Amino acid sequence: MQFLVTMTTHVPDGVSAETVEEVRGREAARSRELAAEGHLLRLWRPPLAPGEWRTLGLFAAADEVELEKVLASMPLRIWRTDEVTPLSPHPNDPALGG
Template sequence: MREFLVRITTTVPEGTAPQEADRRRAAEAVRARELAAAGHLARLWRPVGELRSIGVWRAADEEELRAKVLGTLPLAPWMTFEITPLEPHPNDPGDGSAAP
């Protein structure tokens, strides 16, 4: 699987009932756990003081990421996604091969 940096901004449409937004947010948390268990969601952050997310997601390619992963999020109709494909860096200390 490839890794992607995904910046997500969610905008709840004006006039949406608070109960509907709450229902979708609760369903979103469940779906995020499912995607993490399946290996698609590796990490997720929220910048301090902001209502957006930044995450590392995994999929075979960007098409799969959009259609079969991000597209299954309950809040997806209210989200915009900025997707950046990632590749390993030779100096990445996380893979254990970087020179000291």
């Protein structure tokens, strides 16, 4: 199954810039691993307001339980909320070759 995930990050007040950069570095490394495993298919950054931190991701997982394990493995999850939308195929999808 594929899932569209809106990931919104809110770094708590008082967290040092060094800590934020360290966690973001680990997030980037984990994202590369998830992509290599076939779980993370795409990432997009929508238009953002100043101070807003949001990402849209297309993920693949067997089901919502596996997806939750994937999302929980990402370092930014400590400061992030995720809104998950399960996706189903559309009959007119050009990728289906129909």
